[in-house]
Amino acid sequence: MQALIIHGSRNPEGQTARAAEACADGLRGQDVKVEKVFLPELGIERCRQCEANGWGICRSEGRCIIDDDFEALCQQIRQADAVVWANPVYFSDLSESLRAFLDRLRRICRHEAGKEGIDGTLAIGICVAGGGGGGAPAAAMKLEEIVSRCGFDMADMIPVRRQNLEHKVEVLKLTGAWLAGYSARV
Numbered sequence: 001m002q003a004l005i006i007h008g009s010r011n012p013e014g015q016t017a018r019a020a021e022a023c024a025d026g027l028r029g030q031d032v033k034v035e036k037v038f039l040p041e042l043g044i045e046r047c048r049q050c051e052a053n054g055w056g057i058c059r060s061e062g063r064c065i066i067d068d069d070f071e072a073l074c075q076q077i078r079q080a081d082a083v084v085w086a087n088p089v090y091f092s093d094l095s096e097s098l099r100a101f102l103d104r105l106r107r108i109c110r111h112e113a114g115k116e117g118i119d120g121t122l123a124i125g126i127c128v129a130g131g132g133g134g135g136a137p138a139a140a141m142k143l144e145e146i147v148s149r150c151g152f153d154m155a156d157m158i159p160v161r162r163q164n165l166e167h168k169v170e171v172l173k174l175t176g177a178w179l180a181g182y183s184a185r186v
C-alpha cells in the first residue's frame with residue numbers, strides 16, 4: 001500500500017506537520033510507504049474560469065489547461081491507495097494552497113477521465129487550528145465536502161486544536177494504523 005500526505009502548510013516542523021506525521025507513523029508501522037508534498041512549495045495557480053460560462057476543458061476533457069504542477073500532483077494521487085489531507089486552519093477554513101488545488105481538482109473530477117484513479121480512493125482529513133484553537137470543526141466540514149465531491153472515500157476526519165494536539169497525535173497514530181488495515185480489507 002502507498003499513501004500520500006498532501007500538506008496545505010509550508011512548515012515541515014509545524015503543528016499540522018506534527019499531526020500528519022503521527023498519522024504517517026501509524027501507516028508506516030503497517031508497512032505502508034508514505035510520500036508527502038507541501039503545496040506552498042509547488043506552483044499551482046488558482047482556477048482561471050476559462051470560458052464565459054465559467055467552465056473550461058476541465059468539463060469537456062477532465063484536465064486543466066494551466067501548465068503548472070497541478071497535473072503531476074494529480075498523477076501522484078492516482079498512484080496512491082490513500083491520501084491524507086493535512087490542513088492548517090486559516091480563518092476557520094482551508095489554507096489558500098489547499099483551496100487552490102482542490103478547486104481545480106473537483107472540476108476535473110466531474111469528468112470520467114479526470115476522476116480515473118481518484119474516484120473511491122481512501123482519504124483522511126486533518127485540520128489543525130494552531131492559533132487560538134477555534135475553527136477546526138468548521139474547516140473539517142469544508143474539507144470533507146470538497147474532498148468527497150472529488151470522489152474520495154473520506155474514511156475519517158480529525159479536527160485538532162493547539163490545546164489538544166498531544167492527545168490527537170495519539171489518535172492520529174491509531175488512525176493511520178487503522179487506515180492501513182481498513183484499506184487491506186476493501
Ligand SMILES: Cc1cc2nc3c(=O)[nH]c(=O)nc-3n(C[C@H](O)[C@H](O)[C@H](O)COP(=O)(O)O)c2cc1C
Pocket residue numbers: 009010011013014015016017087088089090091092093128129130131132133134135
Ligand atoms: C491567515 C491565518 C489564519 C489563521 N486562522 C486561524 C483560525 O481561524 N484558528 C486558529 O486556531 N488558528 C488560526 N491560524 C493559526 C494556524 O491555524 C496555525 O498557524 C496552523 O494550524 C499551524 O500552522 P503550522 O502547521 O504551520 O504550524 C491562522 C493562521 C494564519 C496564517
